[in-house]
Amino acid sequence: KNQVEQSPQSLIILEGKNCTLQCNYTVSPFSNLRWYKQDTGRGPVSLTIMTFSENTKSNGRYTATLDADTKQSSLHITASQLSDSASYICVVSARTGFQKLVFGTGTRLLVSP
């Protein structure tokens, strides 16, 4: 069964600190992995998208890594800001005749002043 699991479920960090969010998946055949940021009551916004051959991709203070062998991904946030408080959702796309997206339930991050 195609699944995406994220950890931790929630996280509180102090402003300025770094943090790492984890994503494990069992989606097959794998096509790509995306990280989205979703502010409360808003739609998700794409941070990164990585294909099978990509190990690392950065978007400002966000750096995503992908290990396709172990089927794990992480999202590292550097020098956190209050505006980073949001849910971060890992989404894995299965390589089928159409684009099938499998969503994780997200990690809720709270950056405290």
Added chain:
Amino acid sequence: KAGVTQTPRYLIKTRGQQVTLSCSPISGHRSVSWYQQTPGQGLQFLFEYFSETQRNKGNFPGRFSGRQFSNSRSEMNVSTLELGDSALYLCASSATVGMNTEAFFGQGTRLTVV
């Protein structure tokens, strides 16, 4: 370039009623997907449309339906509303249906069934 627009933003309905939600994709995008988001379940795929044709459907009852118009705008309809249908309904648009196509989400419609 305008983003994905969903209307209305908020909606309150009573059990048994029906509701229609609207999604206008980014100009030039031909693929529209719909998702239901609840606190316990996360994002659940409803259906995907491309060029007015439904290409994929999630595991939702037949009370959930949708359609896409020739201008790529899409609507989803939920009939005989149940309390459990209360959720944030998100629409995402993509230029195509290719494997690595970026999906852009709208702000969502918050549906509350009372």
